[in-house]
Amino acid sequence: MQRQGLDGTMTAAAPRPSAAESPARRALRRFLRHRLAVFGLVVVVAFLLAALLAPWISPADPLQTSWTAIRKPPSAEHWFGTDENGRDVLSRVLWGARASMAAGVISVTVALLIGVPVGLLAGLAGGWTDTLVSRVADAMLSVPFLILAIALAAFLGPALENAMLAIAITASPVFVRLARGMTLEVKATDWVEAARALGNPPWRLGLLHVLPNIVPPLLVQATLSIAEAIIAEASLSFLGLGQQPPAPSWGSMLNSAQRFLTQAPWLAVFPGLAIFLVVLAFNLMGDGLRDALDPRSERK
Numbered sequence: 001m002q003r004q005g006l007d008g009t010m011t012a013a014a015p016r017p018s019a020a021e022s023p024a025r026r027a028l029r030r031f032l033r034h035r036l037a038v039f040g041l042v043v044v045v046a047f048l049l050a051a052l053l054a055p056w057i058s059p060a061d062p063l064q065t066s067w068t069a070i071r072k073p074p075s076a077e078h079w080f081g082t083d084e085n086g087r088d089v090l091s092r093v094l095w096g097a098r099a100s101m102a103a104g105v106i107s108v109t110v111a112l113l114i115g116v117p118v119g120l121l122a123g124l125a126g127g128w129t130d131t132l133v134s135r136v137a138d139a140m141l142s143v144p145f146l147i148l149a150i151a152l153a154a155f156l157g158p159a160l161e162n163a164m165l166a167i168a169i170t171a172s173p174v175f176v177r178l179a180r181g182m183t184l185e186v187k188a189t190d191w192v193e194a195a196r197a198l199g200n201p202p203w204r205l206g207l208l209h210v211l212p213n214i215v216p217p218l219l220v221q222a223t224l225s226i227a228e229a230i231i232a233e234a235s236l237s238f239l240g241l242g243q244q245p246p247a248p249s250w251g252s253m254l255n256s257a258q259r260f261l262t263q264a265p266w267l268a269v270f271p272g273l274a275i276f277l278v279v280l281a282f283n284l285m286g287d288g289l290r291d292a293l294d295p296r297s298e299r300k
Contacts, residue, residue, distance in 0.1 A: 030292035037288020043281035047274075051097040060088040062095040062248045071264040081266040084256060092248035093270050099242070099249045100278065103164050103233035104226040110168035111175055112222060118172075119179025120214075123187060124206050134180065137173040145170055149232050153241040160233075160249075163242040167229050178221055182214035216293035220286055227282035234275050250275050 066086030237251025257267035
């Protein structure tokens with residue numbers, strides 16, 4: 001579009017400003033521009049669908065044994081081969097996705113429900129409450145994640161539910177520290193000070209003014225923690241502290257496969273590849289969400 005200047009020449013008119021783009025739409029646009037993050041999202045959705053639809057898409061019963069099909073290599077009949085008991089490996093991988101994805105999502109959700117309120121309380125209250133919460137979180141974080149999860153799972157007993165609880169407790173200090181730090185940062189902003197000056201009680205400040213502004217980093221950390229939780233569940237199952245045989249789990253499948261690495265390598269390749277892909281996908285998603293939710297990462 002052109003317009004005539006005072007001297008009679010035609011100049012290009014400045015484009016009209018478009019309607020303000022919502023933060024959610026802007027974040028979605030940034031995320032979709034991150035190709036590796038989109039790839040990670042596709043892989044995660046594929047594994048979630050495989051876990052949900054396992055009863056219908058599995059070619060065989062994951063617990064059904066066949067003494068005439070022991071350690072058969074991949075073929076048209078058994079795409080991923082069979083294990084030492086003649087069970088279809090593809091079916092067990094699909095059903096094992098249920099245990100791993102449930103452990104990742106449920107344990108991190110519980111860790112969020114524990115860590116975020118505690119961290120929010122510590123950041124808002126300050127004083128001895130903040131000191132006590134910070135010292136307890138520091139003490140738990142001083143122990144390596146997997147070591148603490150193994151200790152808790154061994155104390156609670158071998159079961160998938162106990163493993164998820166152990167992972168949730170172990171992961172919660174990370175969310176406590178993150179929620180506390182972000183709360184202290186947001187609490188010092190002008191709009192929160194203005195809300196406090198207007199007489200808003202602390203609970204209203206926390207729920208309406210602080211919590212919505214600390215959700216983005218918590219979402220990024222949750223995505224990355226799911227990947228860590230899946231590795232932890234596989235490790236616990238490998239050690240016999242998670243999903244109990246004969247129920248399928250990627251970790252227990254790797255434990256059984258270690259005896260046949262030379263004779264039947266496919267027993268370890270496919271569950272190991274599943275762990276690798278889903279953990280990589282969640283990490284790629286986390287990187288994409290971090291860039292998408294950070295306004296400073298806007299690409300020119």
